[in-house]
Amino acid sequence: MTDSYQPKPGDRVVRPRRIRRPRLRRVLGIPALFSTGYGNVGSSIYYALGIVALVAMGATPVVLGIAGILFIFTALTYAEGTAMLPEAGGSASFARHGFNDMAGFTAGWALMLSYIVTISISAFTIPPYLGFFFEPLKLSPVLGTLTSMGIVGFLMVINIIGIKETSIINIGATILDITTQVALVVIGFILLFDFRVMFSRIIENWPTTGNLIFGIALASIAYTGIETMSQMAEETKQPEKNVPRALIMMIVAVLVIFAGISLVSLSAMTPQELASDWARDPVAGIAAKLPIALLADVLKPLIALLAGTILLIATNAGIIGISRLAFSLGTHKLQPAILSRVHQKFKTPYVAIIIFGIIALIILTPGFFAANAFENMGALYAFGSLLAFMFAHASILSLRIRQPNLERPFKLGWNLRIGKYELPISSIIGLAATSAIWIIILITQPYSRWVGLIWMIIGFIVYYFYRRNQNLPFFHNAKRPG
DSSP states (O other): OOSSOOOOTTOOOOOOOOOOOOOOOOOBOHHHHHHHHHHHHHHHHHHHHHHHHHHHGGGHHHHHHHHHHHHHHHHHHHHHHHHHSOSTTTHHHHHHHHTOHHHHHHHHHHHHHHHHHHHHHHHHTHHHHHTTTSTHHHHOHHHHHHHHHHHHHHHHHHHHHTOOOOHHHHHHHHHHHHHHHHHHHHHHHHHTOOHHHHHHHHHHTOOOHHHHHHHHHHHGGGOOHHHHHHHTGGGBSSHHHHHHHHHHHHHHHHHHHHHHHHHHHHHHSOHHHHHTTTSSOHHHHHHHTOSSHHHHHHHHHHHHHHHHHHHHHHHHHHHHHHHHHHHHHHHTTSSOGGGGOOOTTTOSOHHHHHHHHHHHHHHHGGGGTOTTHHHHHHHHHHHHHHHHHHHHHHHHHHHHHHOTTSOOSSOOOSEEEETTEEEEHHHHHHHHHHHHHHHHHHHHOHHHHHHHHHHHHHHHHHHHHHHHHTTOOTTOOOOOOO
16 A cells, blocks of 8 residues: 555646746846936935035045045945845845845845935935025925925825836936036036145144044945945846946946045035035035136026936935835845735835835934934934945855855955955955944944934844744845855
C-alpha cells in the first residue's frame, strides 16, 4: 500500500495559484529620471542657500562645497546599489539586502521622515517667492503658514484622487528651471561677482566650529534627489545603466549651479541679509540685487513663478515618494499592510497619503509662532536623510563582504583591498562623514533630536507588534538578489 495519493477518474485537481509580487511598469528613460531627480534637487536651490546661511553665515559657499563632496560619494553609492538592486525602496532596499529586515525598516522609516519634511519645507518656501505678487505672503508668518498648509492639503486630495503629473511636464519644467538658473549665474558673475567683496564677507562672518558642522548637516537638504531616482528604479527602463547615468548627470548639473549661485549670493548681499530678509527666498534676493533695472524687472517675476512651480512639484514629489516607499515597505512586510492600502475606486495609496500628509501639516504648525521653524525643519530633514545615507553606505560595504560575487552593473572604483574583499573608499568616507554629522545633530539640536527619536521609537513599536502579529522574525535576512 502506498502513501501517495493518486487521483481517480473524474476527480478535480486544483493547483495552487502562484502569487506574484506586484511590480511597477518600466517606462522611464534617462530624461524623465533626470528631470524628476533634478526637480527635487533644483527645487532645494530655492531655499537651501538661505537655510544654510542661517547658521553658516559667511562660510555658506564653503559648507555647500564640503556637502557637495559628500553628495558625490553618496550619489555614487546609490548608483552601485540601484544598478545592483533595481527596485523601489532606495536605502531601505539596500539595507534589507545588506543586513536584514530590521535594518531595512529602520532605513525606510528614517527615509519616510525625510520625505515628510521635504513636503513641509518645500510648501513652506512657496509663499515667500509668491510674495513678489502679494507681499503679505512673505511678511506674515500666519498667512504664509496657512498658505503652505493649504498647498499640502490640496496636493493630498489631488494624489488621493489620482491626478498625476506627467514626465513631459517634469522635463519641461526642468529645462526651464536649469535655463533660468544658469542665466542667473552667468548674469550674476558678470554684474555682481566681486572676489574681494565675497572673500571679505566670508572671512569677517566666519561661524563657530559648531555652526560650521551644523551648516554642513543642513546642506544635506540641498541634495534631496538621490533617493527619488533610486525610488523610481523599478519604473525605469534598463535601470542598471540608466540610473547611474542619470545620477552622474545630476551630480554635474547640481554642483555647477550650486557653486555658481552660492558664490554670486555673497557678492550680491551680506550674510546677514541672506540669513534674514532673504532666508526663505534667497534666489529672489539675487535677482533683486541686480544693478540693471530692466534685467531685475524681468527676472524677479520669472523667478517667483518658476520657484513657486518647481517647489509645488517638489512638494508633490514628496507625497508621491511616500506612496512609493510605503508600497515597497508593505510589499516586503516591513510595515502594516494598511499603510500601503490602495483605494478601491482611485487606485491610490490613500491611507499613507492621509497619515503622512497630516504629519507634514503638523510639522508646519510652528511656522505660526516660532522664529526658528525654518531652521528646525532643516535639522529634522538632516536627521532622517543622514540616517538613510548611513544605511546606504553601510549596506554597499556589507554586500561587498557578504556577496562579493554578486553582479554589479555599476561598480565603484578606488577600492581598499582587505583580504579578498574590495571596499569602495567613497562609501567608507561617506559612512564615516554622515555618521559623525548625524551624531553631532543628535547631540546639539534638541528639536530634531527629540522629534526624530520619537518618530523612530514609534516606528519600532509599530514594526515590533506588526511582525509579532504576522509571526515573522524581526531580523529575517532578505532573499539573495538576482
